[in-house]
Amino acid sequence: MRVSLYVPADTWLHRLDPMTKLLMAAAGVALTFVLARLESGAVLLAIFLTALGTGRVLRQAGSVFAGVGIIAATFLIVQGLVHPTNATPLIIFGPVVFYKEGLLIGLRLALRLYNILSATLILVLATNPADLTEALVRRGAPARLGYVIMSVLQIIPTMVAQSAAITDAQRSRGMETEGSLWVRMKAFLPLMGPLVTSSLIATEERALALEVRGFGSSARPTFLKPEVRPPHAGLVRFLCVLTLAAGVAGRLLFGW
Amino acid sequence: MAVVEVDNLRYRYPRQTTLALDGISFTAEAGEFVGIVGPNLSGKSTLCHALIGLVPHFYKGAIGGRVVVAGLDVHATPVAEMSRRVGLVFQNPFTQITGAKLTVYEEVAFGLEYTGVPREEMVPRIEEALRLLGLWELRDRSPFALSGGQMQRLAIASVLAMKPRVLVLDEPTSQLDPAGTREVFDAVAALCRQGITVIMAEHKIELLAEHANRLLVLHQGRLVADGTPRDVLTRAVRGELENEPAPAPPVTEAAAALGWTMPEGGFPVTLAEAVAVGRAVMAGDSEAKSR
Amino acid sequence: MSAVIEARNVHFHYTPGVPVLSDITLTIGPGATAIIGQNGAGKSTFVRLLNGLLKPVSGTVLVNGVDTRTQTVASLARTVGLVFQNPADQLFKSRVIDEVMFGPLNLGFSRDEAETRAREALAQVGLKGVETRNPYDLGLAERKLVTIASVLAMGTSVIIPDEPTIAQDHAGVRRLGAIVDELAAAGRTVITITHDMNFVARHFRRVVVFGQGRVLADGDAASVFSRPDILHQTGLEAPQITRLAQALALGETPLTVEQFVVLVRRRLTGSS
Numbered sequence: 001m002r003v004s005l006y007v008p009a010d011t012w013l014h015r016l017d018p019m020t021k022l023l024m025a026a027a028g029v030a031l032t033f034v035l036a037r038l039e040s041g042a043v044l045l046a047i048f049l050t051a052l053g054t055g056r057v058l059r060q061a062g063s064v065f066a067g068v069g070i071i072a073a074t075f076l077i078v079q080g081l082v083h084p085t086n087a088t089p090l091i092i093f094g095p096v097v098f099y100k101e102g103l104l105i106g107l108r109l110a111l112r113l114y115n116i117l118s119a120t121l122i123l124v125l126a127t128n129p130a131d132l133t134e135a136l137v138r139r140g141a142p143a144r145l146g147y148v149i150m151s152v153l154q155i156i157p158t159m160v161a162q163s164a165a166i167t168d169a170q171r172s173r174g175m176e177t178e179g180s181l182w183v184r185m186k187a188f189l190p191l192m193g194p195l196v197t198s199s200l201i202a203t204e205e206r207a208l209a210l211e212v213r214g215f216g217s218s219a220r221p222t223f224l225k226p227e228v229r230p231p232h233a234g235l236v237r238f239l240c241v242l243t244l245a246a247g248v249a250g251r252l253l254f255g256w
Numbered sequence: 257m258a259v260v261e262v263d264n265l266r267y268r269y270p271r272q273t274t275l276a277l278d279g280i281s282f283t284a285e286a287g288e289f290v291g292i293v294g295p296n297l298s299g300k301s302t303l304c305h306a307l308i309g310l311v312p313h314f315y316k317g318a319i320g321g322r323v324v325v326a327g328l329d330v331h332a333t334p335v336a337e338m339s340r341r342v343g344l345v346f347q348n349p350f351t352q353i354t355g356a357k358l359t360v361y362e363e364v365a366f367g368l369e370y371t372g373v374p375r376e377e378m379v380p381r382i383e384e385a386l387r388l389l390g391l392w393e394l395r396d397r398s399p400f401a402l403s404g405g406q407m408q409r410l411a412i413a414s415v416l417a418m419k420p421r422v423l424v425l426d427e428p429t430s431q432l433d434p435a436g437t438r439e440v441f442d443a444v445a446a447l448c449r450q451g452i453t454v455i456m457a458e459h460k461i462e463l464l465a466e467h468a469n470r471l472l473v474l475h476q477g478r479l480v481a482d483g484t485p486r487d488v489l490t491r492a493v494r495g496e497l498e499n500e501p502a503p504a505p506p507v508t509e510a511a512a513a514l515g516w517t518m519p520e521g522g523f524p525v526t527l528a529e530a531v532a533v534g535r536a537v538m539a540g541d542s543e544a545k546s547r
Numbered sequence: 548m549s550a551v552i553e554a555r556n557v558h559f560h561y562t563p564g565v566p567v568l569s570d571i572t573l574t575i576g577p578g579a580t581a582i583i584g585q586n587g588a589g590k591s592t593f594v595r596l597l598n599g600l601l602k603p604v605s606g607t608v609l610v611n612g613v614d615t616r617t618q619t620v621a622s623l624a625r626t627v628g629l630v631f632q633n634p635a636d637q638l639f640k641s642r643v644i645d646e647v648m649f650g651p652l653n654l655g656f657s658r659d660e661a662e663t664r665a666r667e668a669l670a671q672v673g674l675k676g677v678e679t680r681n682p683y684d685l686g687l688a689e690r691k692l693v694t695i696a697s698v699l700a701m702g703t704s705v706i707i708p709d710e711p712t713i714a715q716d717h718a719g720v721r722r723l724g725a726i727v728d729e730l731a732a733a734g735r736t737v738i739t740i741t742h743d744m745n746f747v748a749r750h751f752r753r754v755v756v757f758g759q760g761r762v763l764a765d766g767d768a769a770s771v772f773s774r775p776d777i778l779h780q781t782g783l784e785a786p787q788i789t790r791l792a793q794a795l796a797l798g799e800t801p802l803t804v805e806q807f808v809v810l811v812r813r814r815l816t817g818s819s
Binding site for chain 2: 128129130133134143202205206208209210211212213214215216217218219220221222223224225
């Protein structure tokens with residue numbers, strides 16, 4: 001039963017310790033903003049997709065990408081239509097004109113969006129939130145912060161499962177939900193309120209259960225399992241730092 | 257000195273006008289199995305939460321009176337501190353799984369990690385708790401792959417590993433099937449025999465009558481009866497308690513209607529007792545008939 | 548206002564190779580029928596087949612002669628009202644009255660009619676004065692009563708509460724029992740999944756025992772509860788008063804305290 005976005009598997013990516021993956025995500029996001037050119041963004045995306053692919057989480061990443069597709073499309077459309085430097089018409093639909101300059105800028109923005117997303121997904125899809133929390137708590141992060149992070153990551157899939165259950169209950173009380181996308185969307189909107197309420201209640205129950213297990217204790221936590229860093233973590237960390245340095249140098253020297 | 261001392265406990269939830277608990281007083285000794293019964297909204301859950309300090313520290317509100325559990329003044333002690341002496345198990349087995357651990361074994365370690373127990377001590381405690389609750393063979397399984405009864409036993413084991421002197425359970429079997437329910441009652445009764453004080457709020461009066469050696473009856477926030485199951489349930493079927501009608505095991509109601517009393521007074525409260533009394537009555541009757 | 552539900556050789560699984568229900572053949576008509584059995588025996592899955600949420604992998608489910616495969620769940624909801632076990636899987640309105648009116652409105656009743664039905668249903672389950680409150684501000688037991696009222700208000704001829712007695716106190720269980728009796732007397736078909744054997748014995752004419760995805764026993768309560776061997780297979784026991792009668796070898800199977808008392812008095816005053 002999945003209660004988070006995490007996809008369990010046994011790959012080089014999964015075997016990395018959480019802090020290394022956190023470093024990868026941070027370096028990835030930093031590089032996204034450091035690099036300026038369209039081509040650089042594309043190379044970066046290729047690197048991320050390779051990591052996700054060899055980590056066998058590419059399909060789930062694809063679902064997330066599809067989910068934000070509308071936003072990416074918006075960038076292209078808006079910039080293509082009305083960016084101030086627009087001069088060269090590229091695509092024409094009657095009175096509607098998309099300009100080359102704007103489209104390229106929109107493409108860059110979309111690429112940046114997907115890069116940030118991919119870098120973050122490398123961490124989120126391949127790391128058990130509990131392991132990440134434990135790694136942070138070992139380094140002095142307050143336990144409550146760790147739990148907040150975990151709850152946030154767990155909440156969305158729980159709400160998705162619950163909305164499916166509520167939809168079944170609505171059908172069982174005579175509401176037609178099968179049908180066009182519009183019908184289904186109309187059916188989904190009223191669910192958001194109670195989904196949140198019920199998630200909050202479940203979260204409160206969980207919080208209470210944790211309280212009585214000494215979660216709020218001021219004692220320094222100890223850990224059952226010793227922290228393990230796999231042999232290739234060192235190499236990956238080195239490559240992250242190297243790539244980041246190369247990116248910064250490349251931007252300053254060659255305008256990458 | 258009693259392990260649990262509650263003296264004139266009064267409590268009101270925030271934004272409420274009526275008292276949820278209205279002058280509750282009782283004590284409990286080591287190894288006792290205390291059952292708390294009463295209709296919904298009579299204060300059973302509130303009392304359970306008051307024994308570990310969630311009332312008032314988590315729920316806020318207005319509180320009066322004294323609650324001392326395992327030597328600690330609950331109103332003056334943070335919940336995390338109380339959790340070393342008192343364990344609380346809730347109704348819903350599912351929301352007591354932290355979701356932070358991949359195996360049953362690690363799940364039990366959770367509370368120990370956060371209260372800073374040294375690793376050498378953790379390992380024997382985890383094994384003891386799992387074996388006591390019959391979960392040792394399942395230690396490598398994911399907590400989410402357990403049945404309801406197993407999950408509830410896992411919640412008990414997790415709390416037990418903290419080595420509390422008192423275990424409080426708030427309607428722990430309400431979501432379980434009869435087999436799961438029996439597992440929980442049997443496990444908890446075994447803990448009593450080890451000297452742990454168990455306090456359980458429940459509706460399942462038949463099983464409470466069988467396992468508990470004390471019953472507290474709550475009604476609208478007040479304690480209306482405190483005694484052995486025999487005393488309390490005998491008074492209940494005689495209509496002597498304030499909460500009318502008071503639930504009692506079917507065998508007790510039948511015994512009351514037939515006038516089947518125990519030799520030492522009162523009515524039978526368990527199946528075994530009722531069978532013994534019934535056989536005696538029927539044997540006496542057939543003897544009388546044959547004369 | 549009677550309806551008949553028929554299952555013919557129904558097989559069901561979620562993943563192939565892991566059967567959940569095997570060869571279930573049952574016909575359920577007006578009156579009160581209880582489905583009992585340990586968790587995982589397939590009970591909740593079975594009742595979802597009766598309102599079309601699930602369709603059989605093989606075999607047929609007929610509601611008043613109509614194959615559920617040819618109907619949408621919403622249209623079957625005119626006949627079959629299913630109350631889910633977990634209120635959180637059902638509640639979605641911010642006021643109790645709106646939640647209870649939802650079903651009748653979907654069935655085509657006017658707002659006034661729906662509101663009248665909703666108020667009556669709430670009164671029937673014993674909830675007073677909570678119409679404008681948020682269901683999540685109520686306790687678990689009251690939330691369950693709201694979900695039951697939501698289906699009662701629809702007036703379907705088949706009502707299927709899944710474990711209605713969970714978290715209820717004795718007064719609540721008694722009230723639910725009274726509702727079951729009323730519905731059965733009015734000719735409706737009531738099918739309840741429950742773990743409360745006293746509740747079953749007192750209010751249900753027919754008892755179906757599920758175990759490992761099959762029907763282990765099907766008959767009137769007295770005959771089912773006199774088969775401890777079958778009950779044991781699915782982790783159940785007969786009601787306490789029945790077990791007392793069995794231990795005292797009274798020869799009959801009383802289902803309630805009242806029946807037991809009458810039985811004993813007869814035995815004791817009977818001539819030798």
